Amino acid sequence: MNLSLPDQSMHSSSEGCIEDDKADVMLPCFHRNMYDEPLASYSNGSIISQLLRKTIHSKRALDESPFYLSSSAVADCSQEDQSSVSSKDSTVEAASPSGHAPTGASPEGEHAMSDHLQAKRARVENIIRVMVGSPNSRQHGDSERSENEARDTREAREAYRENKRKQRLPQHQEHSASAQVSRKPGSSSSDNCNTKDEECHKLKEQLHSMQRLLRHLQEKFLQVYHQEEAEYDRDETEVGVERDILEESTESHYISAEDDFERKNNRVAAECKDRIKVADYLVQARPVPKQRICSSPEMQISTGAERKSQQASSALDHSQAEGVGIKSRSLEYYESSEAHSPQDQTEALSLVVRNEETLPCAPGTLSIQLQYPSARQPHPRASSQIWATFQLRGSPLPAPVYGQNLPRLSRPALGDHCYEIQGHIQPPRPSRSSLLSWGVTVDNLCLPHVKIECGELQGMADRNPYIWVFFLNINVNIQEGLTPSHLKKAKLMFFYTRYPSSNVLKTFFPDVKFNRCITSQLIKWFSNFREFYYIQMEKFARQAIVDGVTDIKDMSVSRDSELFRALNMHYNKANDFHVPDRFLEVAEITLHEFYNAISATKDSDPSWKKAIYKVICKLDSDVPEEFKTSSYL
DNA sequence: GACGACCCTG
């Protein structure tokens, strides 16, 4: 078994390098969807929303990144699209490979067009109108402009009654109208060929304008992502939830935001506030029978095939099928090589067991709180975020809850705007009847309600693309507790730092609500890691001496060496993480330190290792920023 | 005395 896989860098395996991906952010969307797929596939909402959804899905590296949409970006594209719309020359026939005979593009020629073609044109214009300005936007300030445009269009094409009718359709009918577009095959005469070519050209221009918009949005996204990496203070956003929500609608803090965008932003905020019961949204848990937990582990464990299948599902599939950006999934832990069934997890549960004996467990509730960011947010652009805090309520929650597999946010396969809850709430010891109330999977716990709420949001987003600004930044935090994933993350962090400070731990476990116990436990973890590390070093150093090694130059640590394999197996059991070269260097230095000390018989001193510890402590390196992402693993 | 690191044990 080759334990050193140079190509399995953490950047490429889980997130992808941001810089590398930057150029291709939208390619999957446009290369495939924009030109190849029929527009009917976007019938479930605005095309922009759908495209954003797909595009975002292709950019998983931007998870949890702050994002804001500058008004200039919107204005640019809107202007382009508006002009395209007002050209009144677009049609979906442009995408048809069949081609049709040309026709005159003059008003006279248009009048000669068949009613059928006119109807199609009207529908296409309607689609474009949906893309350019949402009904919500029209309601709040663009209505005059839209109506004027519509009136101009009608005046220019008096004969287009169909067009008139379509443009007056209420928003819920617009979707169905747009869905009809590509279902009707073209049947125009050959006289329309020139017009169609021109319309084809116009439509492509509109598509390109949308492409530019998306590129602009994603550049902004990346820009903010990089600027905010080290600045975010989660605690600031967790307090004063409702007050902040209220304040948010009147306070905008975008550095480069212009009035237009701020107005839209506040409008969306107000809309969210009205339509969502933001704070204190409690969903009652529904306990499931004990047998379901104890005797049906397959219900809790996703097989590899299942997981692949789940991950293969696109964001569109999930979103359209369920209308929600939050899904549950079996905990990654159970799919890893560390444990293959709940019963395998035993040793790490002592804390939980200890607590559950003193804390009665009643049916839990899952609180979903969508928060607008605090006005005290240190970074102005962070005010474009919504925080969705998942919090267990309703009964004493065993704390710390390490080993209990609380739902956690994970980098989703669904897209950056779609967050999922992974894991299950289940008693760590299924045999304990006192914990049956926790024996509910997240699926059964609350997701139907969550879906409803998120479905509302998504529906809003479909009608108003601007709300995607907020969707993109929904973040989910569990309130407290360390999960097996946190342990795995800590082990990987050990490759960089053997002596992390509590501040470092807090920084790199942003989804953990720190208290004294949590901090101690994390520190204890690293203490255990060090213990294993130094034991291995001493063992191999002594073995080298026994083997007759006389020069430390003969003691190197490579990815093929037995020492590295032992360490890698301990900290990176799944071997899905590319251990940094620096760790090999530190390991080699440590090995040499032990060798030299033992050779000098310093080990007769009871505290002979302390000098080595001091040396190794200084070799700590910075943990990559990527580890700050709670769903990094 | 609180806290953390280390050591040892299970």
Place this chain on the structure above:
DNA sequence: CAGGGTCGTC
């Protein structure tokens, strides 16, 4: 990996 004991530091 957790718990308990010891020791050093503040």
